[in-house]
Amino acid sequence: MKSYLSVFKLRLINGMQYRIAAIAGIATQFFFGFIFIMVFEAFFNSNTSSQPISYNQTVTYIWLEQSFLVFIMLWYRDIELFDLITSGNIAYELVRPIKIYGLWFSKLLAGRLSGALLRSFPILFIAFILPEPYKMSLPPDILTFILFCVSLILGLLVVVSITMFIYISVFVTLSPTGSMLLFGVLGEFLAGIIIPIPFMPEWIKRIVYILPFHVTCDMPFRIYSGHIPQNEAIVGILTQILWLGVLVILGRFCMKKVLKKVIVQGG
Structure with missing residues (x-):
């Protein structure tokens, strides 16, 4: 465990150095945030019927x-891990006295957190300081905020456990392109990143709620706004x-299987 924590701290400190990239990301996310809000503003103004979630x-x-x-x-990725597999440098990881699953999980977690x-x-x-109708609201109460924080952290862990399967699949495919497209497009739609899940048709919702993707994004954000009541939020947590336990256990099992048949590429 100390080894994993050390890797986590080092990667976190390293990730905090990329401030210029963060500034560029902030500008981009504000741009898309305003675009999405204006689209939904037009939708709510043109449709007077009641909606499953308020404006x-x-x-x-x-x-x-x-x-x-x-x-x-x-679709967030660590190119270094892909290069380890495809270049043959994975051999250096295999001789380390530490489990690869936990090592990579720590790296990916620290990268996202930083x-x-x-x-x-x-x-x-x-x-929070924007004028209406673009202003963000506070949570209904402190308990809701606490539940949101817990759900957000668990959602992050679930995301990392899902993305671990992308890296595991590259041991077999030797190319990350297909896995990134599959998880990036399909997974983010099912998570509610593209369209909030309450706006989806009922038959799609039934599929979404069977899969783990919605607990990464849709659940914590709707808990914050109060759309998901506190009793349902606790069940959701x-x-x-x-899901975290299932995905980690399955991921470790799959990693163990592929490492038994791993082929070191690049000589």
Whole structure:
């Protein structure tokens, strides 16, 4: 465990150095945040019927999504890990006295956390002081905020456990392109990143709620806005813990299997 914590700290400190990239990311996320909000503003203004989620809750959802994008985006990748597999340098990882699954999990977790720390606070600060109708709202009460924080952290862990399967698959395919496209496009749609899940048709919702993707994004953001009641939020957090355990156990099993048949590329 100390080895994993050391790797986590080193990668976190290293990731915090990329401030210029973070500034560029903040500008990009503000641009897309305003675009999405204006689209939904036009949708709500043109449709007077009741919606499954209010406009203010939708605006808050979008700003949270943009603030913690590094937490939830499935196409976020560590090129270094892909290069280790495809170049043959994975041999150096295999001789380390540490499990590769835990080592890579720590690296990916630290990389996402460092990126979010640099970007989230400036975006949230500005989102709170924006004028209506673009202003982000506060959570209904302190308990809701605590449940949101717990759910957000668990969602991050679930995201990392899902993305570990991308790196595991590269041992077999020797190319990350297919896995990145599959997880990036399909996974982010099912997570509610492209369209909030309450706006989806009922038959799609039934599929979404069977899979683990929605607990990474949709659940914590709707908990924050109060759209998911506190009693349901607690059940949702237990569901996140369950999914995390299942995905980690399955990921470790798959990693163990592929390492038995690993082919060192690049000579």
